[in-house]
Amino acid sequence: MKRYGATFALLILAVVLGLYFVVVENPREQAKDDQRERESRVIGLKEDEITSIEVITPSDRVVLERAEGGAWMITRPVTAEADDGAVRRVLAQLTTMSVIRTIEGIEDLAQVGLAAPNLRVIARHAQGETTVEFGDANLAGSGVYVKRDDQKIFLTSASAKSTFDVTLDDVRRKEFLDFDPQAVTRVTITTAGRTLGLEQRPDGWVFGNPPRPADPDTVSSLLSRLRALRAMAFFDTPEQRAMVRIDPLPRTVVELMAHDRPVRVAFYDARGGGPGALYARTGNEKLYRVNENLLAEMPLDAVSLRDLRVVRIKSDDVMGIEVSLPTETYHLTRKVATWDLDGHSLGEGAADRIRDLLQAVAELKGESIVAETLSGVPESAVQHPAARLQLGGADGRVLATLTIGERSGDQRYAYSESSGTVFLIARGVLGRIPSKAALESTQ
Numbered sequence: 001m002k003r004y005g006a007t008f009a010l011l012i013l014a015v016v017l018g019l020y021f022v023v024v025e026n027p028r029e030q031a032k033d034d035q036r037e038r039e040s041r042v043i044g045l046k047e048d049e050i051t052s053i054e055v056i057t058p059s060d061r062v063v064l065e066r067a068e069g070g071a072w073m074i075t076r077p078v079t080a081e082a083d084d085g086a087v088r089r090v091l092a093q094l095t096t097m098s099v100i101r102t103i104e105g106i107e108d109l110a111q112v113g114l115a116a117p118n119l120r121v122i123a124r125h126a127q128g129e130t131t132v133e134f135g136d137a138n139l140a141g142s143g144v145y146v147k148r149d150d151q152k153i154f155l156t157s158a159s160a161k162s163t164f165d166v167t168l169d170d171v172r173r174k175e176f177l178d179f180d181p182q183a184v185t186r187v188t189i190t191t192a193g194r195t196l197g198l199e200q201r202p203d204g205w206v207f208g209n210p211p212r213p214a215d216p217d218t219v220s221s222l223l224s225r226l227r228a229l230r231a232m233a234f235f236d237t238p239e240q241r242a243m244v245r246i247d248p249l250p251r252t253v254v255e256l257m258a259h260d261r262p263v264r265v266a267f268y269d270a271r272g273g274g275p276g277a278l279y280a281r282t283g284n285e286k287l288y289r290v291n292e293n294l295l296a297e298m299p300l301d302a303v304s305l306r307d308l309r310v311v312r313i314k315s316d317d318v319m320g321i322e323v324s325l326p327t328e329t330y331h332l333t334r335k336v337a338t339w340d341l342d343g344h345s346l347g348e349g350a351a352d353r354i355r356d357l358l359q360a361v362a363e364l365k366g367e368s369i370v371a372e373t374l375s376g377v378p379e380s381a382v383q384h385p386a387a388r389l390q391l392g393g394a395d396g397r398v399l400a401t402l403t404i405g406e407r408s409g410d411q412r413y414a415y416s417e418s419s420g421t422v423f424l425i426a427r428g429v430l431g432r433i434p435s436k437a438a439l440e441s442t443q
Contacts, residue, residue, distance in 0.1 A: 042097040042146055042156055043130050045123060052124035053090060055164055062168050064090075074172060078236050081173040086166070093163040094123055097132075100143050103153040112136055112145040114153065121164050134161045174230035176280070176288055177265060179258040181223035186257040189300050190250075196302055204307075212372075213307035213419070218299050225298055226254060226265070229280065231288035241287050245271040246279050252295055267295060308365040310423055311400040311416045313391060315358035318399060320392035323433065324385070330436045341439055349442035353434050360432040361389065361402060366423025367411060373420050381405045381413040381422070387433050404430060 053064045054076075063076035064087060072082040109115040113136030123130045135145035143155040187198040198207045198214055205214035235241045250266035257263075263283065267290070270277030278292045299305050321332040332354060333340040339354050340346065346354075371377050382405035389402045404425070405413035411424040434442075 040099055041095070042099055042132060042148065042154055043094060043123060045095055045125060045130065047091045047095050049125045050091060050094070050123050051126070053094070054122040054124075055166060056120040056122070057165065058118055060167055062166065062171060064171065074168070077168060082171055083173045086171045089163060090166070090171070093160055094121065097156050097160050100155040100157065103145065103155055106153060109147075112153070114145060114147050117147070119161060119164060134164070169234065172234065175228060176231050176282060176286070177226055177229055177263060179227060179256060179261070179263045181220065181227050183258040184223055184256050187219070187222070188255040190253040191300065198305065207302065207305065213312070214305045215307040215309075218305050222299050222305070226256070229265070229290060229294070231280075231290060233289040235287040244279065244287065247271055252300060254300075306369070308369070308423065310364045310366055310414050310425065311361060311391070311402050311418070313362055313400050315355070315362045317393055318358055318391045319394045321354070322390040322392075324388040325433070325435070326384070326386065328436055341436065346439055347442060350439045353439060353442055357432055357434065360429060361391070364414075364425060364429060366414065366425055368424050370413065370422040370424055374415065374422060377413065377422050381408070382415065386412065386430055389433070
């Protein structure tokens, strides 16, 4: 029993020592670590503790405030959304700005540029506010002098000052159109008095009268570019706008409907032209200068927006193919992972060839439009097709019929009976259609 009693005593002692380290020593060491961490920073604050930042320079005074939900706003000298990335850089620098060393014995602050500092940063938080003033770089150029509001002077990294040396435009959100590209249902583009309207329907985007299909990727690209438009300069006040001489009529106007909310932006040339002379005005009459090449890079006309796919199908939806060539006709039927050729099973190699064919057909785009209907091309263009593919779905209905006609130089005529539009396509597409013998010989 005595032996067991000694064991229990040791066990109790170990538990007591463990509790002592957990309850007493660990918090004490953590407090020491926290104290050392605070002393190694110019400002002992965390990012989420800061509610406002004020940056004061000889030419500017910018105030940033954290709004509900954590978003940052500019509240002085204008009220505007702040650039999230720019604010994060300022916050990160403010809370990680390290003390290279403490400077003592400076009687004349002018010697280190702190008598009349040209940069002050005020961080406001629940406990009040903390101010840091920036002076000159040291002789070695390895750091800059800073003074805290408790009058202590430190040397911190040379990069810190440049992070805070910002203007209003530096911290302002540059994107000025606010809408969800996925929610847009209508687009109207007006250029030189001509209007082009796009509408999203269950089967995709269309424009014109009669309706013509628009390329979904191109429309998506247009909407994404509009959403990402960035201002190069802002003109907030009537006085600022009056200083900009723009043409009375816009060069291009784009109007959107997203979530039943209208969005409008008009683009103006500067009166008299010249480099950098493109401006944007939104529905709230705010004016911005934008990249002068912006309109040239956007798909804003019917030619750029037109869907040039010859047939609009998904290759996985195709369950049957009737292939008609000048020398033969055969039928392909999908059987889960394999295909039958005129009722006979084909190997995996043939299935790869058919999958490649279907992908080529689904991705086939015209290099140009010859005519909107067959009546607009010579009868000989499609009278004797080089190939005809009829694509069927699971329910036996015809999904699309692709006809590849005669040659026209280095291209071939092609059209789909479902759309009627006649395209010119690269003649090499014909080589993707295998013969019956090629499929039978592929294992």
